[in-house]
Amino acid sequence: MVQAARLPPILPVENPTEPFWRTELHQLDELRTTPKLPQRSDIVIIGAGYSGISLAYHLYKQLSHSDQAEPAITVLEARQICSGATGRNGGHLRPDLYGNIPKYIERHGIEAGAEVASFEIAHIKALKELVAEENIDCDLNLTRCMNVYLNEADGEKAKQTYELLVAQGLEYTPDIHYTPQKYAEKISGVKGAKACISYTAGTLWPYKLILGLLSKIASSSMVNVQTSTPVTSVTTQDGFHFVHTPRGSITASKVVYATNAYTSGLLPQYSANIVPCRGICCHITVPDGKDAPFLPYTYLIRSAEGNGQSYMITRPDGSVIVGGAQHTFEHDREHWYKVTDDSTLIEPAKNYYDDYMQRTFRGWDESGAYVKEIWTGIMGYAYDSAPHVGEVPDQPGKYVCAGYDGHGMPVIFLATKGLADMILHGHTFEDTGLPRVYKSTSERLKRAADGPEGGDIFG
Template identity: 45%
Template sequence: MPSKDSKPFPPARGMTSFWRSNPGSLDNHRSTESLPSECDILIIGAGYSGASLLTHLLANEKYKDKSIVVLEARQLCSGASGRNGGHIKPDVYNLCSALSSKHGVQAAVEIAEFEKANLLAVREYIAETGADCDFTLTQAVDVQLSGAQDSSLKSRYDQFVREGGSVAKDAFYMHGEDAEMVSGVKGAQGVFEYTAAHVWPYKLIHHMFEASLVHDNVNVQTHTPVTSIPNQPDADGRWVISTTRGTNTAKQVVMATNAYTAALLPEYDDKIIPYRGVCSRIVTPGPDRPPLLANTYALRFNDWDYDYLIPRNDGSIVVGGARRTYLRHLEDWYGNVDDTQMVKRAEGYFDGYMQRHFRGWEDSGAYTDSVWTGIMGYSADHLPRIGCVPGRKNMFIMGGFTGHGMPQIFLAAKGLSKVTLNGTPFSETGVPRLFEETAARLESPENFVLDVYASLGTPSKL
């Protein structure tokens, strides 16, 4: 586990992911040679959160004449948004049914409905703007490979529906032989199937910045790490933000830094936790194709060990996970922001992956074409943190998406834009109530990530 004296700043350049194999023209963009000295709103982070917030701000007449600066420590979309699995997967039965027992059915349903709406909003945005990002609407197939877990999840699902979580009926359940036949996954004990999508995330985010930069009031500065943020604004209520290239004084600041938030705001230490994950791309040689995969997948081996995959339009498969290889070694992932190299223990995990798990792929010759790592931001209470930063006037946050940001971020940014634009109360933003950042959440000792780790036992025991 990293020392408490260390700060989770991103390294200068992470290893290349498949999504970033052919960067766009804005990858190293700087709108002006020098860093602007001041602005109305400063967004720190040029990933999916920063791009979405910028898009929604510019859609409002109030921001046509407001100056907006976006700072990115590295290249455009070089963090988790450019390294994930490309999955837009609204959760309509799993996480929400777990949250229901803790927070109540209505709060859980609110999140599930929000994620469904988010998928539709992203699809609409892509259709209206013509974003070339390989968006594909499809079905998610979640496969349980453990009979005990399948039974437990189905029981929880049924209870959620009985208590009023009708949104879960959007997921269709199958078990036994039907599960293996429908999914094509060897040894499938049960399957949940529901609507999802996948996308080329880097291309989507690059398009959003391209569209935003036609506005003269937008200034994007890549390779401009923020080095420090004061505890309080200046006498005029503005934030003086220090970077490696000078300072910017902003009336409002939005932290779209996700995993790296605690490097600048110490109150987020162990609240938004850097979590190093692994992803890969698998390809098949020659013209002979194995069985077509039209759906996205999650393969669940137990409650904490699961992989996910999406089929690409070019015939390749993007697969992420490999948790079983490294999760019991805390130093490999918890608080670890090193995305310059692979997690050593996970090397080779994806070799022969499709042959092991999918029927009809045994003689496919499928092999691992590329592997990379990325740093997610896990929230200690499993919920995103959206809204005003407690104790910091005119500072806002979007972070802690816990590896599940693709089906949440676009509309979360729309809601946050209402707060920054109009001072709209969080309850009127359309963002789920449980996502609101509060002082109570920041003060809570809860840390579900370490709880999961503690439940695994030490490496020496396994």
């Protein structure tokens, strides 16, 4: 028996805050390829953010031209294209060499950690090539990210991590540069910097990248995209999946959950693994007629109190996107933990960035810099800090690509390429060469379900 559709507990809210990235909407923003849902589709992808659209793009590229009546790929999106985390993030394409890599090395060994580092770094070249090949105007820029420490103890810890990574002789360490306190403030431009470390990173306009990719595939009869179509449940019978929405159901051979923070709404077994957590981000600019002081880098700035950090990019027009400020609200979980409401700001953080540039950077005191847009977004924090990619354990024909721990930009494009290989060619996860720590396994699901609440999320 096919079960009736039910409303899941976790769906994106209907009236989200407006991020800067969605102030120039693309004509495909509310795309419905056909007035009605197709009845059948080989592959249904749920979610039209970076994961869903990037996967659709890779599948499309790998499928030979098809004349079949039903679409090969259908993408269902609860709101508009790129209205989730991808359209509300920091625009920072930053291989996370200092956050999770040392953690992965400690837990899974040097090879596993190095695999992730190389994979994340590979995104810089891959996205540069993609943007050039597809001629997508998304403000892509390559630069260096400065990790800046305003607290001596944090600076010392960063130095030790740097030395540890260098001692491992990893391929990427020559790109990392450490600056001690003597020059840290002058090199970084950050007042009171006690140490800084820089490495290659990129910036881009995520919404324009995703809409640019969609525009390459949207006119093909192989692809059907339906916005404002929340999936309320998926049922399975005789090897087929039935994807239910308020507009009707679609029968599919394969279903992909590209639902990031919302994944456990449809796959409850992920509820301890991928936890929706709310973050805040804003766009700061200077008044008309003024020039923003030049900032050559992107940043990750740890506060002087050592209890919080902000990530920041400089846009090509000199304005900045900055977010974080968790230390202002993390003590009260109601503001962020298991929160899926991105229609309101986070009260304790909403004024934190008002004079951030003046407080933080040399040369900005008289800039008049002010917060022009501020918004919230929902991240999928992972219990063990690694995304879940691949087949949903024990559920043939279902795949997941989600749980990026607030860090999907240097992960998703190549992760979905590997996933496309699995879906179309039956490759195993191991065949794809994806980092081993990304594989979604029943052991990971069990560890999170049996472990203390929150896992890595709380520390």
